[in-house]
């Protein structure tokens with residue numbers, strides 16, 4: 001029953017969005033082409049201040065993709081990683097640890113291009129695939145380890161940690177259990193921070209000064225506890241460059257995702273005139289496609305969301321991005337095609353892709369309070385029946401829907417209450433995706 005009610009609610013909201021979209025369409029002047037994603041504005045702003053120091057965030061480097069909702073987007077192939085290292089080297093970039101980058105920036109030693117590469121969580125594929133490539137390039141990097149998982153399947157062992165450290169890599173703490181520190185009481189949060197640093201110091205017989213907040217979640221009290229644990233830097237998951245004004249306990253990072261890392265680096269480190277910055281960041285074709293698929297009463301927000309979810313080339317086709325700015329909330333509706341997938345659908349992968357879209361939409365458009373995602377398939381239409389064009393809701397059957405608020409997104413990796421059509425996604429629909437409440 002809950003599921004049915006949710007599906008019904010999705011339909012109602014969708015119709016509401018569509019009705020307003022229809023009304024807005026008449027007023028809609030299709031001339032706002034210059035709106036780009038928030039990260040692109042950040043890039044442009046950084047260019048004004050000359051040389052850029054950037055921390056990049058990786059998770060997996062592996063030729064194979066593990067199961068799980070996030071794994072695909074967060075797995076960079078060794079070939080991609082090698083190409084990124086070689087591009088940075090050819091460009092004359094200094095590839096450093098976070099400690100080195102922060103010391104350089106705060107000491108005014110920053111060169112024309114400086115990049116710190118960071119690897120989160122402590123998966124063993126980074127020791128297997130990333131470490132040899134880093135050594136070949138003569139590059140150093142920072143590895144953030146959730147110490148409670150060390151030695152478990154899929155995670156680094158103490159021996160591998162020692163090998164990383166011996167190769168000159170910086171090892172940082174990432175709590176014991178990889179928990180959102182904002183959900184813990186002060187004593188528990190302190191213990192997670194202190195114990196993870198203490199284990200690493202014990203295993204490596206050396207100082208540990210770097211820290212990464214799980215899921216990028218922290219506040220002033222958490223940052224203070226990190227400092228009190230003898231840690232000198234802490235990284236978040238907010239995108240941005242590092243400047244002399246940056247807080248050492250709130251260092252921004254750009255996330256490297258499968259397929260788009262090199263173009264992100266090129267955009268960040270390109271020596272382009274300021275006027276061309278936006279064009280260089282969002283390819284013309286992408287901006288055009290995004291512009292064609294937006295609807296609603298907040299076109300600039302819709303375009304930022306559309307660019308953010310079209311850029312990583314998810315296998316799911318994005319048909320429409322509606323953004324409805326109401327006095328109570330700004331809701332982004334993403335409509336996916338349920339039929340035009342390029343490959344058979346795996347339910348876990350689909351759920352993971354949807355969640356990545358939601359995260360990217362919220363990151364690109366801070367004004368958005370809620371993201372709703374639908375997958376639709378067309379109903380067969382009898383000959384002679386009238387079909388009312390691209391907003392023809394009655395001719396589309398919703399086969400999947402979910403709605404996630406910004407608050408929910410911060411607290412859980414799931415999709416909230418979801419509706420799945422029983423016959424949809426049959427190909428790989430053996431088990432519900434992680435964090436999913438059906």
Ligand SMILES: [Zn+2]
Pocket residue numbers: 120121174178214215
């Ligand atoms: Zn993590």
